[in-house]
Amino acid sequence: MRGYVLKRLAQAVGVLWAAYTVSFLVLDYLPGDPVTAMAGAGMDSGQVDPRQIAALRHEYGFDKPVLAQYAEYLGRAVRGDFGNAVTTGRPVSSTLADALPQTLQLTATALLFAVVLGGGLAVAATYTRRRRLRQLLLSLPPLGVSVPTFWVGLLLVEAFSFRLRWFPAFGNDGPRGLVLPALTLAVPTGAQLAQVLAKSLLTALDQAYVETARAKGAGRWRVHLRHALRNASLPALTVVGLLVGQLIAGSVVVETVFSRDGLGRVTAAAVTAQDIPVVQGVVAFGALVFVTTNLVVDLIYPLLDPRIVVASGRRAGVA
Amino acid sequence: MRALPDFRTPRWAKLTALLTTGVLLTACGSGTDGSGTGDGRPHSGGSLTFAVGSDAGCVDPQQVGSNDTIYSVRQIVDSLTDQDPSTGKIVPWLAKSWDISADTTAFTFHLRPGVTFSDGSPLTAQVVKDNFDAVPKLGLLGTLAEGYLSGVESTTVIDPLTVKVTFQQPNAQFLQATSTHSLGIESSASVKKSPQQKCSDGVIGSGPFVLKQYVQNQSITLTRRSGYAWGSSRWSKQGEAYLDQVVFKVVPEAGVRAGSLRSGQVDAIGSVGRADEAALKGGQVALQRRANPGIVFGLGFNNARPILKDARVRRAILSAVDRKQIADTVFPTGTRAATSVLAHTTPDYTDLAPDLAFDAAKAKSLLEGAGWRVGGDGIRVKDGQKLSLTIDWVPNAATNQPALELIQQQLRSVGVQVTLKQLQLPQLSPIQQSGDYDAIWGNITRADPDILRSSFSTKLANFYRVPAGGLDTTLSAQAATSDPAERSRLVAQAQQSIVRDAYNVPVVELQTQLGVSTKVHGLAFDASSRIQLHDTWIG
Numbered sequence: 001m002r003g004y005v006l007k008r009l010a011q012a013v014g015v016l017w018a019a020y021t022v023s024f025l026v027l028d029y030l031p032g033d034p035v036t037a038m039a040g041a042g043m044d045s046g047q048v049d050p051r052q053i054a055a056l057r058h059e060y061g062f063d064k065p066v067l068a069q070y071a072e073y074l075g076r077a078v079r080g081d082f083g084n085a086v087t088t089g090r091p092v093s094s095t096l097a098d099a100l101p102q103t104l105q106l107t108a109t110a111l112l113f114a115v116v117l118g119g120g121l122a123v124a125a126t127y128t129r130r131r132r133l134r135q136l137l138l139s140l141p142p143l144g145v146s147v148p149t150f151w152v153g154l155l156l157v158e159a160f161s162f163r164l165r166w167f168p169a170f171g172n173d174g175p176r177g178l179v180l181p182a183l184t185l186a187v188p189t190g191a192q193l194a195q196v197l198a199k200s201l202l203t204a205l206d207q208a209y210v211e212t213a214r215a216k217g218a219g220r221w222r223v224h225l226r227h228a229l230r231n232a233s234l235p236a237l238t239v240v241g242l243l244v245g246q247l248i249a250g251s252v253v254v255e256t257v258f259s260r261d262g263l264g265r266v267t268a269a270a271v272t273a274q275d276i277p278v279v280q281g282v283v284a285f286g287a288l289v290f291v292t293t294n295l296v297v298d299l300i301y302p303l304l305d306p307r308i309v310v311a312s313g314r315r316a317g318v319a
Numbered sequence: 320m321r322a323l324p325d326f327r328t329p330r331w332a333k334l335t336a337l338l339t340t341g342v343l344l345t346a347c348g349s350g351t352d353g354s355g356t357g358d359g360r361p362h363s364g365g366s367l368t369f370a371v372g373s374d375a376g377c378v379d380p381q382q383v384g385s386n387d388t389i390y391s392v393r394q395i396v397d398s399l400t401d402q403d404p405s406t407g408k409i410v411p412w413l414a415k416s417w418d419i420s421a422d423t424t425a426f427t428f429h430l431r432p433g434v435t436f437s438d439g440s441p442l443t444a445q446v447v448k449d450n451f452d453a454v455p456k457l458g459l460l461g462t463l464a465e466g467y468l469s470g471v472e473s474t475t476v477i478d479p480l481t482v483k484v485t486f487q488q489p490n491a492q493f494l495q496a497t498s499t500h501s502l503g504i505e506s507s508a509s510v511k512k513s514p515q516q517k518c519s520d521g522v523i524g525s526g527p528f529v530l531k532q533y534v535q536n537q538s539i540t541l542t543r544r545s546g547y548a549w550g551s552s553r554w555s556k557q558g559e560a561y562l563d564q565v566v567f568k569v570v571p572e573a574g575v576r577a578g579s580l581r582s583g584q585v586d587a588i589g590s591v592g593r594a595d596e597a598a599l600k601g602g603q604v605a606l607q608r609r610a611n612p613g614i615v616f617g618l619g620f621n622n623a624r625p626i627l628k629d630a631r632v633r634r635a636i637l638s639a640v641d642r643k644q645i646a647d648t649v650f651p652t653g654t655r656a657a658t659s660v661l662a663h664t665t666p667d668y669t670d671l672a673p674d675l676a677f678d679a680a681k682a683k684s685l686l687e688g689a690g691w692r693v694g695g696d697g698i699r700v701k702d703g704q705k706l707s708l709t710i711d712w713v714p715n716a717a718t719n720q721p722a723l724e725l726i727q728q729q730l731r732s733v734g735v736q737v738t739l740k741q742l743q744l745p746q747l748s749p750i751q752q753s754g755d756y757d758a759i760w761g762n763i764t765r766a767d768p769d770i771l772r773s774s775f776s777t778k779l780a781n782f783y784r785v786p787a788g789g790l791d792t793t794l795s796a797q798a799a800t801s802d803p804a805e806r807s808r809l810v811a812q813a814q815q816s817i818v819r820d821a822y823n824v825p826v827v828e829l830q831t832q833l834g835v836s837t838k839v840h841g842l843a844f845d846a847s848s849r850i851q852l853h854d855t856w857i858g
Binding site: 030053056087088089090154157158161162163165168169170171172256257258259261265266269 | 518536537538570572575578579581582743
């Protein structure tokens with residue numbers, strides 16, 4: 001077990017390093033740099049003295065060779081120091097720390113909605129005996145996965161904010177402002193969850209142990225929830241691990257549509273301004289969350305299903 | 320992240336549309352608006368909520384260049400002078416009068432007594448000097464303000480209420496520059512702070528509103544300055560502003576801004592595009608429009624390129640563009656086709672509409688005359704070379720791409736092949752400097768005709784590689800005269816020269832369009848097509 005955890009940790013570090021490096025290379029490949037972006041460089045901002053740009057570029061170290069820049073960034077990142085944002089001059093760590101609570105609130109609520117709605121949908125669709133209803137319910141998840149998030153957001157805002165005026169259309173104020181964005185973010189997430197759960201529920205209901213349970217006289221509801229759902233939830237749990245990454249990515253769109261402050265907005269702004277230190281910080285943070293969640297999920301398996309035994313370096317079982 | 324617009328599932332789209340329509344229909348009629356409660360007379364009090372699309376990340380008026388943020392920070396500071404939007408005339412504000420030397424190198428301002436900043440400190444000549452001494456040291460965000468003061472020799476305190484600014488060369492534009500937000504006067508305490516500090520903490524000004532709170536990417540809250548008594552001479556209300564509070568909310572989605580205004584969640588919104596006009600029509604909303612002064616949207620030629628060195632080719636392109644079609648189909652309602660290189664709201668603008676008329680036949684004959692013959696594919700050829708050029712553009716306005724695609728079609732029909740090349744904003748400046756481009760699409764907002772000199776004089780950056788000649792003399796002369804009539808004549812001459820030699824192809828004016836609830840009164844554009852909120856009240 002200890003060997004297994006150590007190996008997984010080493011893998012996690014590898015993933016973090018790869019994410020950091022790839023994002024650095026992509027940002028470096030993009031034309032321009034944060035300094036020229038900062039200068040507005042637009043036609044509407046007057047003339048910019050090239051000497052001034054050169055001086056600033058030197059100050060931030062953008063005139064150094066790529067490898068030297070990379071080594072410097074990585075060296076500091078390992079110590080947890082992501083430097084200062086180019087556009088605001090604030091430390092990246094505090095920029096992210098300020099935005100994080102808003103995004104955590106949003107993604108946690110969205111995940112809750114996704115589990116409740118997606119799980120509920122899967123259970124209802126597999127429980128009902130009415131064929132038409134089952135077909136309708138089972139066709140909802142593909143719909144939820146395929147519609148663009150921002151479009152769902154705009155529809156919800158139009159209906160529940162502009163027409164019904166139940167919820168505000170923008171801002172971070174209070175729990176009422178959280179409902180529509182969390183719902184928007186929960187649609188694709190919940191849909192994927194429902195797809196996986198419904199499929200594994202159907203598989204589970206065909207298993208011999210379900211027959212046994214039925215033969216022993218367990219009620220239909222009890223068989224469905226206690227026996228089938230418990231076994232069917234393992235694949236769903238794997239999906240949840242992956243969905244956490246998707247939720248963070250989805251927050252870029254949702255936070256923009258609903259004008260919420262948070263990591264997503266910070267990311268969008270940083271990418272536009274080519275604020276490399278901030279983007280690198282976001283990438284590293286996102287990778288860290290993703291890696292941690294998946295590690296935790298893997299370690300939870302044996303608790304849910306005693307048949308899964310974690311051997312050193314090798315894992316047997318479902319999923 | 321989910322992909323951008325992809326409506327490939329018509330089956331489901333229809334179903335969803337049906338479902339939401341049901342929801343929407345039942346929801347109709349629940350909207351009431353609190354308008355019309357007042358007696359129609361201006362009164363003090365109330366809070367105005369204004370939704371803008373972006374946050375510049377900085378709340379220092381001397382450093383900010385984006386309209387969305389200028390709207391709010393403009394209210395915090397006063398300027399030495401103000402500019403009348405209808406006449407372009409410069410009128411007193413913090414300076415009650417001024418003298419300009421005959422060669423426009425020295426400007427002496429006589430300050431109004433009794434003005435205080437919101438930290439209680441008084442406005443003196445020394446404070447003005449501190450401001451003007453600090454502006455050239457601002458970072459890259461302060462390029463507007465820096466440009467206005469470029470070539471400054473010294474700022475001297477004559478007496479506590481008299482300050483003199485001297486330049487190395489004639490600089491007629493400086494008077495108008497003192498009316499802009501960029502040269503808004505900040506308190507000595509603010510001037511001493513670093514540019515970054517001023518950006519994030521805001522500044523102390525003497526303006527009709529005070530910065531109460533700035534939450535990055537979220538909101539800027541202003542409250543009324545009590546005891547304010549030194550408003551611009553062109554404002555209708557004396558003393559303090561009407562509004563208690565103004566909240567600027569950052570709402571990036573245009574559709575959400577429009578819906579929030581319609582549903583009364585905000586009182587006014589910025590950047591209303593053509594697509595949002597329909598949604599706002601008929602409600603309790605008025606659309607307010609004004610063309611931005613300065614250089615209109617157009618093609619800035621690289622006049623040193625072999626193909627474009629020939630004035631006949633440039634003139635042919637100028638005539639081949641159907642400006643009206645572009646203005647009417649792509650831009651917000653009311654947008655005017657360009658009638659000069661300057662927008663009609665710029666002081667000393669001259670109407671050159673006949674020179675900018677759409678004339679495909681003229682374009683074709685000019686190209687024939689220059690030796691460009693139509694080839695097999697409809698594109699003209701000369702000495703085995705195709706008549707082809709690339710237009711570089713940046714996606715900083717939703718109208719850019721559709722406008723350029725129309726231009727592409729229009730030029731194609733006279734035998735000119737156009738390739739559109741989308742750049743990112745940071746790429747633009749290096750390309751302008753290197754000269755590695757054929758034409759760049761863009762505009763510049765500035766309520767003084769001297770913008771022609773910054774853009775087309777060969778003695779400055781000369782991004783457009785204009786050949787040295789008579790235009791330089793005219794542009795330098797207009798900057799050196801303190802006689803308004805003479806300046807006007809010279810500026811007219813410069814516009815004619817630029818348009819007739821087709822150094823630039825003017826296309827459409829940029830129009831600022833705001834959506835404003837009908838219960839909001841007195842929200843007026845200033846000379847630069849930004850807003851002034853001192854006279855604004857809610858009825």
